[in-house]
Amino acid sequence: MDELTVEIGGLRTAFVTRDPEVLDVIAGRYAGFLATGAADWRIEVDRRGEGLVDLEDVVVRAAGRLDRLVAERHDFVATLDLPARTGSLSLGAVDHVAVDSFLRVAYSLALLEAGALLVHAASLGRQARSWVFAGPSGSGKTTLTRLSPDATLLSDEISIVRLGDDGGACCYGSPFWGELGEAGRNLAVPLTAVHFLRHADRHATTALAPRRALAALLPNVLFFAAEPALVARVLDVAADLVGRVPCYALGFRPEASVWEAIEGA
Amino acid sequence: MPEAYPVQNPRAAWRVYEGEAVIVSPEDSTLHTLNPVGTLIWQAADGRTALDAIVGRVCETFDVDRATAARDAAAFVELMERRGLLTVHEMPHEPA
Secondary structure (H helix, E strand, O other): OEEEEEEEOOEEEEEEEOOHHHHHHHHHHOHHHEEOOOOOEEEEEEEOOOOOOOOOOOEEEEEOEEEEEEEEEOOEEEEEEOOOOEEEEEEOOOOHHHHHHHHHHHHHHHHHHOOEEEEEEEEEEEOOEEEEEEOOOOOOHHHHHHOOOOOEEEEOOEEEEEEOOOOOEEEEOOOOOOOOOOOOOOOEEEEEEEEEEEEOOOOEEEEOOHHHHHHHHHHHEOOOOOOHHHHHHHHHHHHHHHHHOOEEEEEEOOOOOHHHHHHHO | OOOOEEEEOOOOEEEEEOOEEEEEOOOOOOEEEOOHHHHHHHHHOEOOOOHHHHHHHHHHHOOOOHHHHHHHHHHHHHHHHHOOOEEEEOOOOOOO
């Protein structure tokens, strides 16, 4: 068996497999996120006998115990044992799309325990500070990243925010890209603010009270399991985050001067 | 009128922040936020407490007359039932 470890959001996952093609796909797709040293999670990977199956969306369900989950999509089926931090992944197609889909599900669950969330948001770093820009497709996430050539890209699509022991939070670079087709830098940068994006005629930031910020944040959290205890944990982490980090509604027009509004908030 | 015992859907995830409940619907992950009166009713909906007793708690906690509180509570419970977040039983009911 060979193995390869990736580190995302400060959490290391070792992929263990006899299949060199799987390792090639992972090494190529997550080149900026490969790590050495002891892994937090261990996933055994093989090929799914029946190949692709007819399944439209990701399905995550408990398997006997509430903390042992099965995740399935048309191109993979996986088990995740949350307390043991082990799992299995059977790929219906050995390509980066299937592996990426699995990792989004797996990390949404694995990072939760560490007080971290995957958020449908772009994120950028500047001078040791970072900002998260959340919003649905079309709200301007990729536009904003393109307006920021001097900023460090952490993600244009799926950002990772993690509560820190110091009472603050960090934004981690993410390999999960969107329209930009470019991975973020694998860095952890102190999080300055979360902005909820919308296109507007002029730049304007409006501070959101924690309850409003929580209501704005939750629909943007990427989470696939429906188990009440896990969803309640998402609520806890999200509520903690909006209590720690200032949140704003950001109306902007597509001009680089938006950074004056962002940094001036 | 038969007595009504509302009980929370055990698959709904919820928390109370700043005195107001935030509930995630188990069917479609829709987010519901309740005002303080709704939050009190939601928290009391344990299947063992009659709606009439819950209305009494509402009147003790908020400045509202009993008839208004009873009417509003019945409407709230009906709405939450339609959303799949509460079920109503005619007898005391232990949640699953």
